[in-house]
Amino acid sequence: MKKVVLLLVVFSFLISCKDEPKKDNLEETKEDALSLAPVDNEMLESAVIYEANIRQYSPEGTFDAFTKDIQQLKELGVKVIWLMPMYPISEKNRKVTGGRDVEDIEDPEERKKYLGSYYSISDYSAVNPEHGNMEDFDELVQTAHENGMYVILDWVANHTGWDHQWITDHKDWYTQNEKGEIVDPINDETGESWGWTDVADLNFDNQEMRKAMIDEMLFWVEEHDIDGFRADAAHSVPTDFWETAAEEIRKVKPVFMLAEADNPKDLFHNAFEMGYNWEGHHLMNSIAKGEKSAKDWDDYMKKVDSTFQDDDYLMNFVTNHDENSWAGTVRERMGDASEAMLAMSYTLPGMPLIYSGQEYDMDKRLLFFEKDTIPKTKGKVYPLLEKLGELKNTNPALNGGKKAASYANVNTSAEDKIIAYKREKNGETLYYVANMTSEPVSFKAEIEGDFTEYMSGSEMSFSKDKEMQFGPWEYKILINK
Structure with missing residues (x-):
């Protein structure tokens, strides 16, 4: 009799479960993300950020193809994924390789291969069908969250594509010339066009447009659980807009805000956590080419110390989508100095960036307006990034956020040739020492003690009176034993 009762209870439970309405995918995504x-x-103190170019990441160019590899990014110490714009792209005035407009191409089949700029957006609240659908996007975000990574979207506030519905419905939301014609973005200093003819300049004097823009940003946070934004051309948009947007978004949940800007101090404190280390990056390129010296780097770091407040920090990089497509590959720009510069980008205050394909020794410029594909063979750089990522994630001496480890220049007898600095926090000490020339250098450095050279695992002793010899572009990362 007990068995019969038990079977009836189990049967009733199964029937009741069957009758319960199923949650939709979005609700499940939100619940899973709560973990x-x-x-x-x-978290940001020890984070590595990965810039994902969905179009070029795989032959398919889809969300799903990238999602499959998210778990692998943990091997590189990635904690933040920045998605390049994945919104629908305008067709009107679409740019093609070589600076032409798509209208200049008569052959309709030839036209099809030009997909346009990621930054010419026709709809802020949709995904580009090139990449998949919204469910595919939600799965990407959920997978990232399940693997302990945050997702930020590239937000293009300065302009829209010419197909955007706002142009039809709200012409006054755009900048216009004397004839009342909507114009592409203008350089405020020269009064001339930047040449971005595939986009229309937004008018931030219009308060209705500002509100609509913030509503579009809130859509992705509230409905799709994204974790922040990278602000394209942040310096071209009024700072008070970013401050208001950040304040409204943070009423929903904490987010991470990255500004494509490296100068205006007021961009940081009320809106953004992190900016771009553009000046430092360009200096790295110049040092690699022999145009600047190690002494120039020391002077630059003194400038950073006096310019920014203690809780400001910058994103460090040897490449990104702009540099790769327009200025050249890491190898083109940095040559034999590439590895030393990469290691330096991880040991500086701030957060290091990996751009899609960099981990696979990519040595080609990705096409910007057309379909292309990154390599997927692990070579020299992947294990290097694994090792550097582990150090960044685990050693407090490389904390780089609002409570960053200290940074101090180390004097050497070859200040024009040797970059040397010390990072310290919570009892951990780390030195970065590098010969930033293409010739061997003998030098003395004001470093005392016995250390483990992190990259090789070998033991090294330094003293102020000991002369060291480094080969061209040789570097050491020294950690206290």
Whole structure:
């Protein structure tokens, strides 16, 4: 009799479960994402950021193809994924390789291969069908969250594509010339066009447009659980817009905000956590070419120390989508100095960036307006990034956020040739020492003690009176034993 009763109870339970309405995918995504703590400064201290170019990441160019590899990014110490714009792209005035407009191409089949600029957006609240659908996007975000990574979207506030519905419905939301014609973005200093003829300049004097823009940003946070934004051309948009947007978004949940800007101090404190280290990056390129010296780097770091407040920090990089497509590959720009510069980008205050394909020794310029594909064979750089990522994730001496480890220049007898600095926090000490020339250098450095050279695992002793010899572009990362 007990068995019969038990069977009836189980049967009733199964029937009741069957009758319960199923949750939709979005609700499940939101519930699963709750297991990931909100963005906070502690996590950002040790984070590596990955710039994902969905179009070029795989032969398919889809969300799904990238999602399959998200778990692998943990091997590189990635904690933040920045998605390049994945919104629908305008067809009107679409740019093609070589600076032409798509209208200049008569052959309709030839036209099809030109997909346009990621930054010419026709709809802020949709995904580009090139990449898949919104469910595919949600799966990407959910997978990232399940693997302890945060997702930020590239937000293009300065302009829209010419197909955007706002142009039809709200012409006054755009900048116009004397004839009342909507114009592409203008250089405020020269009064001339930047040449970005595939986009229409937005008018931030219009308060209705500002509100609509913030509503579009909130859509992705509230409905799709994204964790922040990278602000394209942040310096071209009024700072008070970013401050208001950040304030409204943070009423929903904490987010991480990255500004494509490296100068205006007021961009940081009320809107953004991190900016771009553009000046430092360009200096790295110049040092690699022999145009600047190690002494120039020391002077630059003194400038950073006096310009920015203690809780400001910058994103360090040897490549990104702009540099790769327009200025050249890492190898083109940095040559034999590439590895030393990459290691330096991880040991500086701030957050290091990996751009899609960099981990696979990519030595080609990715096409910008057409379909292309990154390599997928692990060579020299992948294990290097694994090792550097582990160090960044685990050693407090490389904390780079609002409570960054200290940074101090180390004097050497060859200040024009040797970059040397010390990072310290919570009892951990790290030195970066590098010969930033194409010739061997003998030098003495004000470093005392016994260390483990992190990259090789070998033991090294330094003293102020000991002369060291480094080969061309040789570097050491020294950690206290």
